[in-house]
Amino acid sequence: MTDTASSPTAISPIVSPREERVGFLLVFLSALMWSFGGTIARFIDTNDSWTVVFWRSVWAAAFLICFMAWRDGWRGMLRLFRNMGLPGLAVAVCFATASTCFVVALAYTTVANILLMQAGVPLLAALLAWVLFRERVAVATWVAIAAVIAGVAIMVSESLDGAVSPIGDGLALLIAVMFSVATVITRRFAHVRMTPATCLGTMLAAAFAASQATQFAVSTHDMAFLFAFGVINLGLGLAFFATGARLVPAAIAALLGTFEPILGPLWVWLVHAEVPSVRTIIGGAVVVAALLVHIGLEFKRQARPARPGVTGLPSPN
Structure with a gap:
């Protein structure tokens, strides 16, 4: 869930060293919260994925509304929703699709494959x-x-030879595509605020899931984990990121965001003994290594002082 703002763009506004340290901590905590998603989901016994999507989205939307009301006031929150425009709606649709696919994909493939x-x-x-x-x-x-x-091709190859369900890999790939589209939109339309757009996305996901779910009643055990799935994993993670990402350079935010795909499979392995396949490990290692090298080069580029008389240098992305 890190990725609508993780693509390196402009360097963050000038902040004090203390604010920057707070930003580092908040962005790391966001990745940590997001990394618990698969582990929490594996505790839920409800068989209907649409029921899980509905309650997760409802709890996340409720948390995000309260967060924005606390941060911006009720009028400020409504203004944020009004100012999103069509780009914000597009980001909301992308997020609704990705968050829904995440829950459904968990029934078909491993957490490691998705993350x-x-x-x-x-x-x-x-x-x-x-x-x-x-x-x-x-x-x-x-x-x-x-x-x-x-x-990605290495990971997806398992579905081509029947080793795993192609549905799971297809949904995992769709999640990545949706987040990529959302990233491009937020870069092209800088006024799009992630928090209200994502909140609207949770509402859209809840509305669609409500039309597909076979039941809404769940056990107290499941509701407790659905609350954690929506509030702690999704809502709190976004609140941490939205607050902290503005205080640190974009490359650092992206680097800290890589803790999610690294820690997520680790938690599931430790708690649920879900071991990723060899191809998932190999393919995932290639993806993470490529991302880390890319972020390192981007951070080096951002840290390099501009040549005298040169302004507006184009981004390598």
């Missing part, structure tokens, strides 16, 4: 921006994109 595919979102977004808007892409980024495609 490691998501790790390549910033690079897939760079590819998409080049296709749609001909944004400049550096040679190093092209190499990283090729590595991500290769890593």
Whole structure:
């Protein structure tokens, strides 16, 4: 869930060292909250994925509304929704699709498969921006994109030979594509605020799931984990990220965001003994390595002082 703002863009506004440290902590905590998603989901006994999507989305929407009301006031929150426009609606649809597919995909594939595919979102977004808007892409980024495609191909190859369900891999890939589209939109339309757009996305997901669910009643045990799934994993993670990402450079935010795909499979392995396949490990390692190298180069570029008389240097993405 890190990725609508994880693609490197402009360097963050000047902040004090203390604020920057707080930003580091908040962005890390957001990745930590998001990494618990698969582990929490595996505790839920409800068989109907649409029921899970409904309650997770309801709890997340309720939390995000309260968060925005506390941060911006009721009038400020309504203003944020009004100012989103069509780009905000598009981001909301992308998020609704991705968050729904995440829950459904868990019934068909491993947590590692889903999260490691998501790790390549910033690079897939760079590819998409080049296709749609001909944004400049550096040679190093092209190499990283090729590595991500290769890593994803290794993971998806299991569904081609029948080793795993193609539905799971297809949904995992769709999640990555939706987050990539959302990333490109937020970069092209800088006024789009992630929190209200994502909140609207949870509402859309809840409304669609309500039309598909076979039941809404769940056990107290399941409701407790659905609350954690929606509030702690989804809502709190976004609140941390939305608050902290503005205080740190974009490359650092992206780097801290990689803790989600790294820690997520680890928690599921430790708690539920869900071991990813060899191809998932190999393909995921390729994706994460490509992303880390790309972020490292981007951070180095951002830290390099501009040459005298040169302004407005184009982004490598």
